[in-house]
Amino acid sequence: MSVEPGPGGAPNPDDVPRLLEAMRAVGSGLQLRSTLERICETAAELADARYAAVGLTAECGDGLTEHAGEDTGGQAVRWIGRLPDGYEETCTTGTTGTTGATGGTGGTCCSPEAGFLAVPVRVQGESLGTFYLAEKRDGGPFGEHDLDMVRVLAREAGIAVGNARLYGAAKRRERWIDGSVAVTTALLSGGDADEALQVVAEQARRLSDSMAGLVLLPAAAGGLEIVAVASEHPSRALGLVVPPENEVAGQILAGNAVFVEDAASDPRMLSDLSRGYGPTMLLPLRSGGRVLGTLVMARAADARPFTDAERTLATQFASQAALALMMAEAQRDREQLAVYEDRDRIARDLHDLVIQRLFATGMLLESAQRRSVLPEVRKGVGKAVDELDVTIQEIRTAIFALQQGPAEFPTRLRTRVLREINMAAVPLGFKPSHRFVGSVDTAVGELTAKNLVAALREALSNAFRHAGASHIDVTVDATVRLPDERTGVRLTVTDDGVGIPEGGRRSGLKNLKRRAESLGGDSWYGPGSGEDGGGTSVVWEAPS
Numbered sequence: 001m002s003v004e005p006g007p008g009g010a011p012n013p014d015d016v017p018r019l020l021e022a023m024r025a026v027g028s029g030l031q032l033r034s035t036l037e038r039i040c041e042t043a044a045e046l047a048d049a050r051y052a053a054v055g056l057t058a059e060c061g062d063g064l065t066e067h068a069g070e071d072t073g074g075q076a077v078r079w080i081g082r083l084p085d086g087y088e089e090t091c092t093t094g095t096t097g098t099t100g101a102t103g104g105t106g107g108t109c110c111s112p113e114a115g116f117l118a119v120p121v122r123v124q125g126e127s128l129g130t131f132y133l134a135e136k137r138d139g140g141p142f143g144e145h146d147l148d149m150v151r152v153l154a155r156e157a158g159i160a161v162g163n164a165r166l167y168g169a170a171k172r173r174e175r176w177i178d179g180s181v182a183v184t185t186a187l188l189s190g191g192d193a194d195e196a197l198q199v200v201a202e203q204a205r206r207l208s209d210s211m212a213g214l215v216l217l218p219a220a221a222g223g224l225e226i227v228a229v230a231s232e233h234p235s236r237a238l239g240l241v242v243p244p245e246n247e248v249a250g251q252i253l254a255g256n257a258v259f260v261e262d263a264a265s266d267p268r269m270l271s272d273l274s275r276g277y278g279p280t281m282l283l284p285l286r287s288g289g290r291v292l293g294t295l296v297m298a299r300a301a302d303a304r305p306f307t308d309a310e311r312t313l314a315t316q317f318a319s320q321a322a323l324a325l326m327m328a329e330a331q332r333d334r335e336q337l338a339v340y341e342d343r344d345r346i347a348r349d350l351h352d353l354v355i356q357r358l359f360a361t362g363m364l365l366e367s368a369q370r371r372s373v374l375p376e377v378r379k380g381v382g383k384a385v386d387e388l389d390v391t392i393q394e395i396r397t398a399i400f401a402l403q404q405g406p407a408e409f410p411t412r413l414r415t416r417v418l419r420e421i422n423m424a425a426v427p428l429g430f431k432p433s434h435r436f437v438g439s440v441d442t443a444v445g446e447l448t449a450k451n452l453v454a455a456l457r458e459a460l461s462n463a464f465r466h467a468g469a470s471h472i473d474v475t476v477d478a479t480v481r482l483p484d485e486r487t488g489v490r491l492t493v494t495d496d497g498v499g500i501p502e503g504g505r506r507s508g509l510k511n512l513k514r515r516a517e518s519l520g521g522d523s524w525y526g527p528g529s530g531e532d533g534g535g536t537s538v539v540w541e542a543p544s
Contacts, residue, residue: 056129123158201230285322438478467497496530
């Protein structure tokens with residue numbers, strides 16, 4: 001029996017209380033999955049059906065995306081599968097019934113022995129999906145009465161599903177906004193730039209339910225360099241450069257977003273980077289007409305594709321991150337300009353005041369030396385004049401150094417390590433001891449050196465904030481062999497403090513381990529240099 005679309009008759013008065021209770025049950029939640037399950041339970045009860053399922057059209061309108069079943073072992077879902085969209089209300093009995101569909105599409109009855117019922121779920125004229133019911137418990141066919149009750153429930157279910165989707169969309173927007181706030185705070189906090197970019201990658205991965213999040217910035221030699229990686233599994237992608245001739249890199253640098261359905265099989269993607277990934281979004285970090293970099297979110301090969309709503313939210317997130325990145329860049333420029341102005345002032349004061357006074361003092365001493373008749377006095381004054389000359393030369397050297405730009409400063413690893421140690425001496429109240437093993441300046445590459453310095457900064461910061469140490473020893477060894485026989489560099493920071501308490505926070509140690517693993521290395525901790533192994537020893541190593 002086939003029933004044409006229409007409002008149908010009124011439900012039996014005896015069923016009105018059950019129908020009202022069912023309508024209340026359907027609309028009692030906002031979580032989509034639980035709402036679907038409740039709809040199936042209610043529909044099966046009202047129609048006395050053994051099997052019930054509901055399929056919802058995807059939010060982007062390209063087929064069914066949600067199934068929920070009320071049966072034994074998901075039998076209805078297996079029967080129904082993914083039927084074409086646009087089904088009209090149908091009630092079919094007999095052994096070879098068909099279900100009519102908009103545009104003439106048809107399908108074979110799912111239960112030859114019993115009936116099959118399909119009722120659309122609509123709200124405000126929009127089709128959200130379809131109820132599917134099969135096999136009456138009494139073995140008979142579905143009738144007009146069943147169809148009328150399920151029709152009423154379908155209208156209420158459409159409202160409930162619509163509300164659940166609106167609630168889910170609002171929650172997703174709230175998560176993305178919170179993520180944007182975290183990114184903006186990290187970029188504008190004035191902290192380590194690498195850590196701030198890592199926050200961007202972490203938030204992008206978490207918010208998009210992706211397997212990996214990456215941040216790429218323009219490389220000095222062209223193309224895009226991976227500067228931050230957040231992944232469920234250790235990745236060696238950090239520091240890799242996508243060449244400028246790559247098609248995707250060209251589109252990104254031109255300010256265009258790229259959406260890939262399957263990164264592993266897409267010929268435009270680099271095979272070394274895309275292996276194991278499926279749906280992927282590559283979004284330009286663009287602000288003020290400038291492309292500052294790229295934000296990549298990649299899901300697993302078997303994961304669902306990104307919806308239109310997710311693409312929109314991710315694009316807005318990338319725009320917000322780009323704006324924060326530009327503001328952070330402007331803030332650093334202002335701070336750098338203030339430092340340069342202060343250096344110029346100090347250099348002028350040293351030259352115009354200090355050196356001139358020292359020079360005048362030297363002339364006075366030379367005059368006194370000539371008038372003195374005692375050899376001891378003449379000798380002592382001459383020595384003082386020589387010391388003043390040396391002091392003037394040292395001040396002039398300092399003035400020259402103050403007038404140098406950052407690119408002119410020594411960038412050797414040894415120098416950067418010593419700089420971090422000297423900076424840590426101020427809050428610690430003492431200067432940590434240090435030791436270098438091997439040719440650290442020539443054996444360690446720039447990418448590893450940069451991350452080693454950041455790891456040292458993190459370890460010294462942890463020692464200052466938590467250890468309460470009176471002695472810290474820093475060792476940089478460029479002669480180590482990693483477990484896979486590659487040459488590497490090892491940083492060891494040992495203190496005699498209180499050690500790491502049971503159940504204490506380990507976010508800093510996790511950051512160290514993540515940073516090492518991104519380079520193909522590792523990090524761990526052990527007993528320190530205090531009595532009976534007190535304190536902590538933090539080890540960080542990576543390929544050199």
